[in-house]
Amino acid sequence: MSRDSKRIWVAGHRGMVGSAIVRELSQGASEVITVDRTDLDLTDQRAVARYVATQSIDEIYLAAARVGGIHANNTYPADFILDNLLIEANIIKAAHDADVNKLLFLGSSCIYPKNAPQPMPEASLLTGTLEQTNEPYAIAKIAGIKLCESFNRQFGRDYRSVMPTNLYGPGDNFHPTESHVLPALMRRFMDAKQSGDVEVVIWGTGTPRREFLHVDDMAAASVHVMNLDAATYTSATEPMLSHLNVGTGNDCSIRELAELVAATVGYAGALRFDSSKPDGTPRKLLDVSRINSLGWRAQIDLADGIRRTYDWFLSQGVEYRGR
Numbered sequence: 562m563s564r565d566s567k568r569i570w571v572a573g574h575r576g577m578v579g580s581a582i583v584r585e586l587s588q589g590a591s592e593v594i595t596v597d598r599t600d601l602d603l604t605d606q607r608a609v610a611r612y613v614a615t616q617s618i619d620e621i622y623l624a625a626a627r628v629g630g631i632h633a634n635n636t637y638p639a640d641f642i643l644d645n646l647l648i649e650a651n652i653i654k655a656a657h658d659a660d661v662n663k664l665l666f667l668g669s670s671c672i673y674p675k676n677a678p679q680p681m682p683e684a685s686l687l688t689g690t691l692e693q694t695n696e697p698y699a700i701a702k703i704a705g706i707k708l709c710e711s712f713n714r715q716f717g718r719d720y721r722s723v724m725p726t727n728l729y730g731p732g733d734n735f736h737p738t739e740s741h742v743l744p745a746l747m748r749r750f751m752d753a754k755q756s757g758d759v760e761v762v763i764w765g766t767g768t769p770r771r772e773f774l775h776v777d778d779m780a781a782a783s784v785h786v787m788n789l790d791a792a793t794y795t796s797a798t799e800p801m802l803s804h805l806n807v808g809t810g811n812d813c814s815i816r817e818l819a820e821l822v823a824a825t826v827g828y829a830g831a832l833r834f835d836s837s838k839p840d841g842t843p844r845k846l847l848d849v850s851r852i853n854s855l856g857w858r859a860q861i862d863l864a865d866g867i868r869r870t871y872d873w874f875l876s877q878g879v880e881y882r883g884r
């Protein structure tokens with residue numbers, strides 16, 4: 562079958578990353594297929610098997626997951642481990658059974674040990690203990706990598722994995738407590754500006770460091786990795802036979818991020834750090850030398866990405882909290 566006639570399923574197409582992957586793929590000649598959660602619950606093994614068996618799929622982008630920030634992960638650990646294990650196991654098994662040979666699994670940089678060397682190379686996987694606030698989610702994501710790796714080893718499949726750093730952009734979740742830091746602060750600063758509040762509370766000490774990648778860069782990286790020829794991907798991921806990091810290679814402190822978001826929103830009040838809230842991992846910066854050497858590099862600078870995200874957020878109307 563020629564590449565032009567590929568039929569590609571994007572699982573999680575309504576999410577921030579899935580919708581960006583759909584936008585990216587729509588620029589090419591492939592046929593992109595999607596199915597709403599109301600028609601297919603991805604935690605339902607039989608339903609997923611039926612769907613994949615009947616769709617003549619060539620490739621799958623597995624961007625569906627239960628996702629949330631530090632508070633959501635810490636509050637709903639059972640949901641985060643169980644839903645993610647079910648979704649990835651159901652889709653990967655259904656893909657294999659239906660002879661879908663190519664799949665891209667999206668993991669997360671939280672798979673690496675809490676005190677991994679910085680920047681964190683792919684080889685630091687399983688070399689130490691995980692951050693407590695998201696251990697259940699991280700274990701599910703590690704299981705996803707190992708599912709792909711194991712189907713490759715046992716059955717010769719071409720199931721690839723990418724480990725994104727912290728992402729942001731259009732389609733993000735702006736919920737006040739369940740979201741990630743960047744959209745949470747964007748909304749909080751906007752609300753504070755509108756109501757004239759003299760200070761805004763930021764969780765934790767402000768000292769943890771994070772790396773932020775715009776979701777359009779993530780979508781471009783996903784398609785880039787999926788389209789590498791098999792020999793290139795395999796040699797790039799050795800000796801793990803599994804995953805590639807995706808990030809910018811730069812990080813900043815939460816305080817610096819907060820200052821940047823406040824400036825973008827135009828909030829001029831004070832920042833108060835609430836150290837009774839968890840900081841999570843002290844630093845999460847990915848070593849992106851492998852993916853860079855394969856011809857992909859992040860394009861969107863953080864200040865520009867935050868500005869674009871804010872413009873998009875404003876365009877959604879004041880009630881928008883997420884999907």
Ligand SMILES: NC(=O)C1=CN([C@@H]2O[C@H](COP(=O)(O)OP(=O)(O)OC[C@H]3O[C@@H](n4cnc5c(N)ncnc54)[C@H](OP(=O)(O)O)[C@@H]3O)[C@@H](O)[C@H]2O)C=CC1
Pocket residue numbers: 572573574575576577578579597598601602603604623624625626627628644648667668669670725726727728729732733734741884
């Ligand atoms: N956001 C981030 O900072 C990061 C994300 N990632 C990874 O990237 C991937 C995408 O994340 P992101 O786009 O941010 O997450 P979102 O929450 O924006 O999207 C997740 C998608 O999964 C779908 N989904 C969840 N559960 C089910 C289910 N039971 N049945 C059907 N569909 C379901 C959701 O459907 P619906 O919209 O209908 O609810 C949604 O479309 C995930 O694997 C995540 O772990 C990795 C690192 C950082």
Ligand SMILES: C[C@H]1O[C@H](OP(=O)(O)OP(=O)(O)OC[C@H]2O[C@@H](n3cnc4c(=O)[nH]c(N)nc43)[C@H](O)[C@@H]2O)[C@@H](O)[C@@H](O)C1=O
Pocket residue numbers: 629630631632634669670671695698699726727728737738739740741742743745746762763764765769771815838839840841842845
């Ligand atoms: C993508 C990644 O996302 C989560 O891990 P995280 O990197 O800790 O991401 P976060 O965005 O939630 O927090 C980053 C930092 O920011 C601080 N912070 C300040 N104020 C707010 C705030 O208002 N909301 C949030 N969420 N954090 C805040 C917060 O205390 C922390 O120090 C996991 O789900 C993990 O599993 C995962 O994969």
